[in-house]
Amino acid sequence: MNTKLDWLEVKLRNMQSIKEYSPKYSPETVAKQLGIDVTEIIRLDKNENLFLSKQFFSKIIKELAEELDPRFYPQKEKSTLIQNLVKYLDLPSESIILGNGSDELIETIVRVFLESNSTAISIAPTLIMYRIIVNNHGNTIIDTFLNDDFSLNVASLLSKASHKTRLCFICSPNNPTGNQFKIESVKEVLKKFRGIVIIDEAYVEYAPYSVGKLIKEYENLIVLRTFSKAFGLAGLRIGYCLTHPNLASALKKIQLPFNINKFSLQLAIKLLDKRNIVKTSVNKLKTERERFYNKLCEIPGVKAFASNTNFLLFTTEKDVDIIYNTLMRHGILIRNIGNILHFGRCLRVTVGLPKMNNKFLNIMKELCCS
Ligand SMILES: Cc1ncc(COP(=O)(O)O)c(C=O)c1O
Structure with a gap:
């Protein structure tokens, strides 16, 4: 900028402390790293609805x-x-x-x-x-x-x-x-x-x-x-x-x-x-949520929390970073939440379609039982 504007300099300096919202990764970047098509990425990180096709x-x-x-x-x-x-x-x-x-x-x-x-x-x-x-x-x-x-x-x-x-x-x-x-x-x-x-x-x-x-x-x-x-x-x-x-x-x-x-x-x-169709999909998700929650609780060292939403919060005895990164290497995105009260570091996973959840559960089982 050629003309020096004092007020603008102050404004921009003051705004430096404000962080721009920028996600750490995107499904596209993960897909590129893995050499797969983005449609193969299983997105269980943002609580979107996968039950409406x-x-x-x-x-x-x-x-x-x-x-x-x-x-x-x-x-x-x-x-x-x-x-x-x-x-x-x-x-x-x-x-x-x-x-x-x-x-x-x-x-x-x-x-x-x-x-x-x-x-x-x-x-x-x-x-x-x-x-x-x-x-x-x-x-x-x-x-x-x-x-x-x-x-x-x-x-x-x-x-x-x-x-x-x-x-x-x-x-x-x-x-x-x-x-x-x-x-x-x-x-x-x-x-x-x-x-x-x-x-x-x-x-x-x-x-x-x-x-x-x-x-x-x-x-x-x-x-x-x-x-x-x-x-x-x-x-x-x-x-x-x-x-x-x-x-x-x-x-x-x-x-x-x-x-x-x-x-x-x-x-x-x-x-x-078409809200009846939406309602049906919500009911299907709720049924799957219960199955997913029960299966997750069965995995050794996992503590999952009951949910009134379309996601589950859980923690594991295994290092959460290992879980998070391994899932990502398998093309599954979940959310690393950080510390929750006295439960330590927790992860959050969206309730996906049964096939997606099963893939997630199999990787979790392998990781937690090894
Ligand atoms: C509790 C809660 N409120 C609001 C939002 C944002 O919703 P919207 O997409 O309507 O901006 C989210 C998104 O994840 C959320 O979890």
């Missing part, structure tokens, strides 16, 4: 290819999708806001409600995105450890709040522990916390209950949901919030008008019409 989506996409006119901005599609969600969730349209994935909605919530010098509270371990987004906005997030059985320690969580605390993030079912918190604990937080409580229900379709309807009772509740998991649209980026109309209206005001593309919106509309 690619053919199922291809058919819908072909229909859309005829109907969609990309020359025009999205117009009616957002309200049509909201109307479909009204029927699906039995909640009023004024309480539903759409976002470009729930990530974008977390960002919108932080932008609207976290003023400078205010703070957020959350739990540990949980989804890292809350911390990243809050920190990127120059705010602090203070977390509290879950109990040893992964239940919520409500008193400890609330003790982290001060008069400056505006937001409380609770992921339920929680990523990466996989459990859903008791509704009584969630209600206690809603009653006692003097701020907005965000319950992230990204995995709720795999769990026993949703707190969605509680928005009628608690004006400080925002429920985050997504099409990325049970609905299989991780690549198309659609999330939504359920909340009191007053909060919804504040969030909508700062959203960009065309934040979700027309193709994604139309696909989600069609998918909601």
Whole structure:
């Protein structure tokens, strides 16, 4: 740059501490290293839905290819999708806001409600995105450890709040522990916390209950949901919030008008019409999850945790790096999570199709029994 701009130099220097989100590897790089085609990589690292087939989506996409006119901005599609969600969730349209994935909605919530010098509270371990987004906005997030059985320690969580605390993030079912918190604990937080409580229900379709309807009772509740998991649209980026109309209206005001593309919106509309197929796939996953969990527990030295999601958290007596790297050499990607409470280093694996899980289990058995 020829002209020296002092303010820009300061800005860029200050931004050096912010880390860009960049995954350590991609299926493409792993496939290249292994000399195999990327389609042969078994992706069990991001909790995507493998129970809805690619053919199922291809058919819908072909229909859309005829109907969609990309020359025009999205117009009616957002309200049509909201109307479909009204029927699906039995909640009023004024309480539903759409976002470009729930990530974008977390960002919108932080932008609207976290003023400078205010703070957020959350739990540990949980989804890292809350911390990243809050920190990127120059705010602090203070977390509290879950109990040893992964239940919520409500008193400890609330003790982290001060008069400056505006937001409380609770992921339920929680990523990466996989459990859903008791509704009584969630209600206690809603009653006692003097701020907005965000319950992230990204995995709720795999769990026993949703707190969605509680928005009628608690004006400080925002429920985050997504099409990325049970609905299989991780690549198309659609999330939504359920909340009191007053909060919804504040969030909508700062959203960009065309934040979700027309193709994604139309696909989600069609998918909601086919929600019985989605439901069937969720039930199949749940059955497979139980089988997978039981088989994993049978392997010597493995401790797996029961799950209300589409993934399993586990730890092993064997070095987790050896497990992780060996699986990767066999073309299976899972997630290295790091330390979880007093359980030491843990790994997280998505519940894949039975054939994929069996390949994973066979390698695990070989490693843990050697
Ligand atoms: C708990 C949780 N919330 C939100 C997200 C992000 O969802 P989306 O794809 O809707 O941005 C994820 C993704 O893994 C997640 O695990």
